[in-house]
Each structure stands twice: as C-alpha cells, then as structure tokens.
Amino acid sequence: MAKRVSLVVAAVILLLLALNFSGLFPTTHEVESTGRTMGTTWSVKYVTDESNEEEVLASMKQALVKVNQQMSTYIPDSELMLLNKAPVNEPIAVSPELFRLAEQAMKVSELSGGAYDITAGSLVNLWGFGSGKSFSGQAPAQIDEKAEPAFAKWLESGQVSVAPDPAAIAEALKKTGYKTLILNAKDRTITKTMPVFIDLSSIAKGYGVDEVAHALEAHGITRYMVEVGGEVRLRGKKPGNEPWRIAVREPVLENRIQTVITLNNKGIATSGDYLNYYEVDGVHFSHLIDARTGYPEKHRLASVAVVNDDTGIADAYATMFMVLGEKAGIKLAEEQGIDAYFIYHTDEGFETRTTGNFSSYILDK
Known part of the structure; x- marks a missing residue:
C-alpha cells in the first residue's frame, strides 16, 4: 500500500514538472x-x-x-514648451495630464505661501539649473567677499560661473508667480497673465x-x-513573500546605518542638497531657488523624504520642504499630517525628525 502511495505521489510530481516545463x-x-x-x-x-x-x-x-x-x-515642441511659448492672456487647451499636474502644483504653491512655484522657470534658468542658458553677471551684494570663493566654487558645480546680477534676479521675479496662471477646469485651459516660464521638473519625475x-x-x-x-x-x-526594501537617500549620519523603509502601493520622493551646498558663518546655501526671493534657500535642511499615495505630490512636497527649510517645513508637515523624514545640519552634525506616519514605514534595524 505504501509503495502504491509513493508511486502515485511520484507520478503527481512528474506531472507537475511536465506542466511547468511545458508552460501550462x-x-x-x-x-x-x-x-x-x-x-x-x-x-x-x-x-x-x-x-x-x-x-x-x-x-x-x-x-x-x-x-x-x-x-x-528640454524638448522644444513638448506640450509644456508650447504652453510656455503661447501668447499671454490667451487660454490654451491642454491635455488632462498636464492640467492635473498644474492643478496639483498650484495647491502646493498655495500651501507653501509661494515658496514652491512652477512658474519660477526663469529664475531656475537664470541660476543655471534649468533648460535655459545660464546668466553671467556680478555676484549679488548679499554674498560678501568672505563667502565669494566658496560661492563661486559651488556655482561651478551647476552651469554658471558667477552668480546672476541682482537686477537680473529682480527682472526674473517679475516673470514669476503661480497666481499669474488661470486654470479653467471646465474648458481644461491654462491662461498665462504674464510671460512666465513653467517648469514641472519638481513634480514630473514622481x-x-x-x-x-x-x-x-x-x-x-x-x-x-x-x-x-x-x-x-x-x-x-517580492518573490518569497518578502517586502520590497529601499534605503532613504541621506547624508552619512555618524554612528548609524541608512534608514530602510517598506511601502505598499505608495510612493516616496526625496530632495536634498547635502552633496551640493556650502556654509559660511552658519548660513547654508543650496541649489534650490526660493520663488519668493529669487535667491537660493538658506537654511540647515540637508534632505527630506516624503511618502504619499501619489508619487508626483510626494515629489512636489519634498521640493517644497527643502525650500521652506527645517523650521517652517517641519511645522507645516506636522500641521498637515504629511508623512515626511527631515534631516538637517546642526553644529554637532545631523539630526532627524519624522512627521505624520513616516515612522511606521521604517523597518527595524
């Protein structure tokens, strides 16, 4: 009897293997x-x-x-660039996808008080971080002689050799402002009331x-x-019923390993300047431009990661927090219940702070 059962089991295994190899x-x-x-x-x-x-x-x-x-x-005939080239005060019909991203970005701009702004393309190009040609001029007056060598070295890591002239920055600011865009959901049109340059790089990757x-x-x-x-x-x-694991992109924090998280049907976006910044007398300069001032943000926030159901929104939030800085950013994230992980410079090194439910995504180390 036992022999017969063994033969049956063996036959079943052979059948399963045959089905497997046959693709059935x-x-x-x-x-x-x-x-x-x-x-x-x-x-x-x-x-x-x-x-x-x-x-x-x-x-x-x-x-x-x-x-x-x-x-x-970077594509001259992309839908966004055709919108950028369109006349002022003329409603332009756009695709559902472009309209949706513009709507989302406008809400983030409002939330940030204008610090985050997709119409700041002229400023981004001026500082050499966009698709346009960089500007050559004199260093801004607020960057003193002591800071100038470090500032020049930092600029070389971008696409400009010297900082834009304050007058050029002031002129670019006149062509910046998310409130200059009129979005008509019924007709799905976008109207520029000023010759702004819209840049969606802060939300498009997500x-x-x-x-x-x-x-x-x-x-x-x-x-x-x-x-x-x-x-x-x-x-x-993953196969084997193991969760996907990713390490949050962050500076090397002394005496600790990278933060590893897992998510399910959510996105995470990270923004940081810890590889591209300099600090003079406690003032931190990064490659991110504050649309309210026209100058790089100056604070001690090194990196921020944001989790959201929508990866595009997480992308925009991460950029927004980097422009706002650690104090205003953490305060806003806590008020809005946004899942975020902040890493900021201190005199002793780096410190971290989580908001919302971000800590629930961190795996035990």
Missing part, C-alpha cells in the same frame, strides 16, 4: 528593466507568472515617452513613476518597484 503551469519570477528618461535613469522590478516581458517593457517605455513629450522643458506603475497594472502586475531619478513607488511583495 507558469512559475512566478522577477523581471528587471532599466533605461534612461528625463535626463536621468529609471529602473523597474516586478513579479509575474507571465512571459510577456517585451510587451510590458514596451508599455513602460511608451508611458515614459508620453510623460517626457508632455512635461519636458508623476512618471506613477505612470509606469499604471502601465504595469494594465498588464495585471501588482507586485513591483518603480524608480525614476530616485523617486520610487512600491506595491505588493
């Missing part, structure tokens, strides 16, 4: 794809029991090409992450990790 009984496996987009890189890992990798890859690439063609300031995720989900894939330029979205688990 598919196995779950992990697929990885990488590439370049939006002037940066992208990578995707997903779990599937299908063998349609080429079809899925084509869908992901198509999604990224569409985002680039809609939102890029949006691109979500679009790639949607492309995967259209193929029935619900276990993945999508990353574009450092912004990430996670859903489901």
Whole structure:
C-alpha cells in the first residue's frame, strides 16, 4: 500500500514538472528593466507568472515617452514648451495630464505661501539649473567677499560661473508667480497673465513613476518597484513573500546605518542638497531657488523624504520642504499630517525628525 502511495505521489510530481516545463503551469519570477528618461535613469522590478516581458517593457517605455513629450522643458515642441511659448492672456487647451499636474502644483504653491512655484522657470534658468542658458553677471551684494570663493566654487558645480546680477534676479521675479496662471477646469485651459516660464521638473519625475506603475497594472502586475531619478513607488511583495526594501537617500549620519523603509502601493520622493551646498558663518546655501526671493534657500535642511499615495505630490512636497527649510517645513508637515523624514545640519552634525506616519514605514534595524 505504501509503495502504491509513493508511486502515485511520484507520478503527481512528474506531472507537475511536465506542466511547468511545458508552460501550462507558469512559475512566478522577477523581471528587471532599466533605461534612461528625463535626463536621468529609471529602473523597474516586478513579479509575474507571465512571459510577456517585451510587451510590458514596451508599455513602460511608451508611458515614459508620453510623460517626457508632455512635461519636458528640454524638448522644444513638448506640450509644456508650447504652453510656455503661447501668447499671454490667451487660454490654451491642454491635455488632462498636464492640467492635473498644474492643478496639483498650484495647491502646493498655495500651501507653501509661494515658496514652491512652477512658474519660477526663469529664475531656475537664470541660476543655471534649468533648460535655459545660464546668466553671467556680478555676484549679488548679499554674498560678501568672505563667502565669494566658496560661492563661486559651488556655482561651478551647476552651469554658471558667477552668480546672476541682482537686477537680473529682480527682472526674473517679475516673470514669476503661480497666481499669474488661470486654470479653467471646465474648458481644461491654462491662461498665462504674464510671460512666465513653467517648469514641472519638481513634480514630473514622481508623476512618471506613477505612470509606469499604471502601465504595469494594465498588464495585471501588482507586485513591483518603480524608480525614476530616485523617486520610487512600491506595491505588493517580492518573490518569497518578502517586502520590497529601499534605503532613504541621506547624508552619512555618524554612528548609524541608512534608514530602510517598506511601502505598499505608495510612493516616496526625496530632495536634498547635502552633496551640493556650502556654509559660511552658519548660513547654508543650496541649489534650490526660493520663488519668493529669487535667491537660493538658506537654511540647515540637508534632505527630506516624503511618502504619499501619489508619487508626483510626494515629489512636489519634498521640493517644497527643502525650500521652506527645517523650521517652517517641519511645522507645516506636522500641521498637515504629511508623512515626511527631515534631516538637517546642526553644529554637532545631523539630526532627524519624522512627521505624520513616516515612522511606521521604517523597518527595524
């Protein structure tokens, strides 16, 4: 009897193996794809029991090409650049995707009191961090002689050799202001009441992450990790039922390892200047421009990571907090219940602070 049972079990195993090798009984496996987009890189890992990798890859690439063609300031005929070139006071019909991102960005601008502003493209270009040509002029008066050598060295890491002239900054400020945009949801039009230059780079990468995720989900894939330029979205688990784990991009904090988190169907975006800043007499200068002043933000916030259901919004929030700084940023994040992780400079090194539910995503170390 025992021998007969053993033979039956063996037969079942052989049958399952035969089905597996024949493709009738598919196995779950992990697929990885990488590439370049939006002037940066992208990578995707997903779990599937299908063998349609080429079809899925084509869908992901198509999604990224569409985002680039809609939102890029480096493509002359992108939808965004056509809007930037459009006449003032003329309603321009735009795609649902561009209108949605503009709406989201306007809300973040309002929340930040104008510190975050997608119409600050002229300022970003002026300081050499955008798609436009950099400006050569005299250093601003507020950057004194003691700071000038360090400031010049910092500028060389961007695309300018010297700081813009204060008069040029004042002129660019006249062409900046999110309230100069009129969004008409009924007609889905955007009207510029001033010749502003709209730059969506602070929200487009996160949006691109979500679009790639949607492309995967259209193929029935619900276990993945999508990353574009450092912004990430996670859903489901890896093979073996293990959670996806990612390390938050951060400075080297003395006597501690990197913070590792896991998420499910949420996105995380990180903004930081700890690799691109200088400090003189306790004043911290970064590459991020405050749209209210026209100058780089000056505070001690080194990095901030934000978790949100929408990766594009997380991207915008992270930039907003970096411009606001640690004091105003942490206060706003606490008031709004935003899941964020702040790292800021102190005289002794770095300190960290979490807001909202961010600590719940951190894995035990």
